[in-house]
Amino acid sequence: MGERNEREMISQIGRNRRYIELKDFIREASRALAKLDADRLSELRSLFQELSRVAAEVDVKGQARLTLQVRDASKEMKVFARVIEATRDNLQVLYRLRDSRDGNLEYSAFLRGAGVFRGSSNGND
Amino acid sequence: MGTISSAFAMTTGALEADQAALNVVANNVANANTPGYTEETPTWQENDPITLNGSSSGSGPTETGASSMRDRVLTERIDQQQQLASASGTRLTALNSIQALFSVDSGTSTSSAGDIGNDLTSFFDSFSSLEGNPTSSSLRQEVLSAASTLASDVSGAASSLASQKVALNQEASGVASQVNALTASIAQLNTQIQTTSPDSDAGTLEDQREEDVSQLSQFVGINQITTENNGLSITTTSGATLVSEGSSNPIETGLQDGVTHFLVGATDVTAGLTTGGGQLGGYLTARDIDIPSVTASLDQLAYSVSTQVNALNNAGTDMDGDSANAGNIFSESKQVAGSALSMGVVMTDPNHIAAAATGEGTGGSANAAAIAALSKASFVNGQTPSDYYSSFVSSLGATVTEVSTENTAQNASVTQLQTQNDSLSAVNLNDEASAMTTLERSYQAASQVFSMLNTIIASALNLGDQTTVS
Numbered sequence: 001m002g003e004r005n006e007r008e009m010i011s012q013i014g015r016n017r018r019y020i021e022l023k024d025f026i027r028e029a030s031r032a033l034a035k036l037d038a039d040r041l042s043e044l045r046s047l048f049q050e051l052s053r054v055a056a057e058v059d060v061k062g063q064a065r066l067t068l069q070v071r072d073a074s075k076e077m078k079v080f081a082r083v084i085e086a087t088r089d090n091l092q093v094l095y096r097l098r099d100s101r102d103g104n105l106e107y108s109a110f111l112r113g114a115g116v117f118r119g120s121s122n123g124n125d
Numbered sequence: 126m127g128t129i130s131s132a133f134a135m136t137t138g139a140l141e142a143d144q145a146a147l148n149v150v151a152n153n154v155a156n157a158n159t160p161g162y163t164e165e166t167p168t169w170q171e172n173d174p175i176t177l178n179g180s181s182s183g184s185g186p187t188e189t190g191a192s193s194m195r196d197r198v199l200t201e202r203i204d205q206q207q208q209l210a211s212a213s214g215t216r217l218t219a220l221n222s223i224q225a226l227f228s229v230d231s232g233t234s235t236s237s238a239g240d241i242g243n244d245l246t247s248f249f250d251s252f253s254s255l256e257g258n259p260t261s262s263s264l265r266q267e268v269l270s271a272a273s274t275l276a277s278d279v280s281g282a283a284s285s286l287a288s289q290k291v292a293l294n295q296e297a298s299g300v301a302s303q304v305n306a307l308t309a310s311i312a313q314l315n316t317q318i319q320t321t322s323p324d325s326d327a328g329t330l331e332d333q334r335e336e337d338v339s340q341l342s343q344f345v346g347i348n349q350i351t352t353e354n355n356g357l358s359i360t361t362t363s364g365a366t367l368v369s370e371g372s373s374n375p376i377e378t379g380l381q382d383g384v385t386h387f388l389v390g391a392t393d394v395t396a397g398l399t400t401g402g403g404q405l406g407g408y409l410t411a412r413d414i415d416i417p418s419v420t421a422s423l424d425q426l427a428y429s430v431s432t433q434v435n436a437l438n439n440a441g442t443d444m445d446g447d448s449a450n451a452g453n454i455f456s457e458s459k460q461v462a463g464s465a466l467s468m469g470v471v472m473t474d475p476n477h478i479a480a481a482a483t484g485e486g487t488g489g490s491a492n493a494a495a496i497a498a499l500s501k502a503s504f505v506n507g508q509t510p511s512d513y514y515s516s517f518v519s520s521l522g523a524t525v526t527e528v529s530t531e532n533t534a535q536n537a538s539v540t541q542l543q544t545q546n547d548s549l550s551a552v553n554l555n556d557e558a559s560a561m562t563t564l565e566r567s568y569q570a571a572s573q574v575f576s577m578l579n580t581i582i583a584s585a586l587n588l589g590d591q592t593t594v595s
Contacts, residue, residue, distance in 0.1 A: 026578065029571065029574050029575075030533070030537065032567075032571075033537065033541075033567055033568075033571045034536070034537030034538075034540045034541060035540065035544075036541055036544055036563050036564055036567045037567065038563055038566035038567040038570055041567055041570035041571050041574060042570050044570075044574050045570055045573050045574050045577065048574055048577040048578060048581070049577060051577075051581060052577055052580060052581050052584075055581055055584060055585065056584070063585065066581075066585045067585045067586060069585075070581070070582050070585040070586060071586075075526060075530065077578065077582070078530050079530050079533045079534060080571075080575060080578075081575065082530060082531070082533070082534030083533070083534045083537040083538070083571075084568070084571050084572060084575055085534070086206075086534050086535070086537060086538035086541070087537075087538070087541060087564070087567070087568045087571065088568060089538070090202070090538060090541050090542055090545070090564070091564055091565065091568055093198070093199065093202050093542075094199070094545060094561055094564065096198070097198055097199055098561065
């Protein structure tokens with residue numbers, strides 16, 4: 001899906017419910033996060049900025065349609081929230097790993113014992 | 126200062142070390158596409174210093190072998206998430222099969238579990254029709270026909286659930302066999318690793334062990350405990366020992382009340398395996414929690430409907446003039462459990478339907494009206510029969526949705542971690558710091574997207590109460 005097409009689709013939100021599905025974009029965001037596609041997420045961020053602007057301008061009828069789409073996307077939003085939570089947890093694990101390699105955590109001794117950092121203190125320093 | 130010969134020795138050693146390092150790199154390239162292969166880096170160790178006349182000098186490095194770029198903490202995190210994803214994925218498959226039973230589109234138009242809601246309506250409607258013409262033979266026959274369809278669909282659904290339970294039993298037993306093969310392999314690898322590389326990374330052997338542990342994580346929830354000399358012990362998440370260094374304890378199966386139980390040694394570990402994760406956890410959760418829950422709901426519906434209808438029919442007067450003794454329409458249930466499977470129509474003569482109330486004479490219709498009114502009476506756990514059925518199907522649907530959400534998120538987590546692990550363990554050019562930055566960028570961008578969506582949602586719903594990630 002090209003960016004231009006997406007922008008055209010975004011501009012339709014609130015006007016034609018069959019043409020645009022908010023849940024598809026949220027699903028795409030979950031997919032991009034699972035694949036760590038930061039560029040894609042940045043694109044989606046721009047699109048949602050546009051969506052936010054359009055949503056503020058639509059008339060009452062359009063607002064009602066947008067509300068329907070939002071309600072329809074509740075499951076996708078829940079999945080997206082869970083993926084973000086999992087990402088945050090994974091990031092924490094990796095921060096701790098980095099710290100352990102830097103020797104900032106006690107269990108770094110375990111990693112050295114596993115052979116990864118062998119050979120640094122034996123000899124004639 | 127050392128001697129000339131020791132300086133030569135140092136130079137030669139360095140050259141040998143370089144060659145060994147080149148071999149490690151060549152091995153990495155050759156195994157770039159080998160599943161489970163972990164990139165190796167040469168391990169350098171300084172030689173003992175040379176001491177002459179009381180002073181020491183270095184003697185250069187020696188390449189002591191290859192050390193895989195693995196990180197057990199990250200690998201364990203992947204295994205842990207894999208266990209959760211496998212469990213929810215397996216459970217989801219089973220739940221989808223259960224839900225399909227109660228989908229209106231799943232069966233034929235004449236008889237299927239998906240029609241139970243309509244069957245209930247048709248059954249009570251048939252009594253409403255009979256109320257209008259209580260002596261009509263055809264309407265009496267329609268009552269029995271509607272009762273038969275309802276009973277057939279309910280018992281058919283219970284029978285299908287029982288069949289699914291048997292299938293899950295077999296699947297779970299099959300997984301236990303695969304677990305046993307892997308734990309035996311891991312125990313054997315433990316022995317080899319502890320013998321050949323007690324103090325350093327065992328390279329290929331360790332790759333094989335990691336691959337086995339990774340597969341094991343898909344099958345069962347486990348804890349990994351690193352032991353001395355590069356050994357690895359494995360327990361189930363509930364603590365039963367599957368591998369203790371060089372020996373393994375198989376999971377054995379045994380029948381108890383017709384249900385397969387799982388044992389390690391003499392200990393029944395079924396309950397622990399159910400909540401533990403992996404495919405086995407998923408199968409057992411579906412078998413021991415989801416199916417019994419759905420079956421219990423069906424049993425309650427069948428028991429309440431048949432008991433109430435039979436009681437009212439026995440309280441009225443049938444076409445033969447029998448009062449307070451017309452007989453049962455449905456088979457009699459002594460207890461709730463098993464009522465759905467045994468539900469059937471025992472009445473064969475439509476003249477035994479007691480449409481009239483006692484004292485009305487055979488042409489009365491008050492009792493038919495009373496039975497028809499059961500459709501609006503809250504006698505199934507405080508709900509009408511149709512509402513009870515609807516809420517149980519909705520509840521099943523909500524469970525499927527919840528497990529589906531969990532599974533999607535868990536798979537996403539596994540994908541992320543594997544990407545990170547690839548940057549560390551696989552043979553590619555990305556470095557770890559770059560991969561970490563990608564993860565951070567993705568997380569930040571996703572958080573911003575989520576925040577914007579929250580704003581849009583709050584605005585659209587006009588609630589002013591935003592969803593939170595907690």
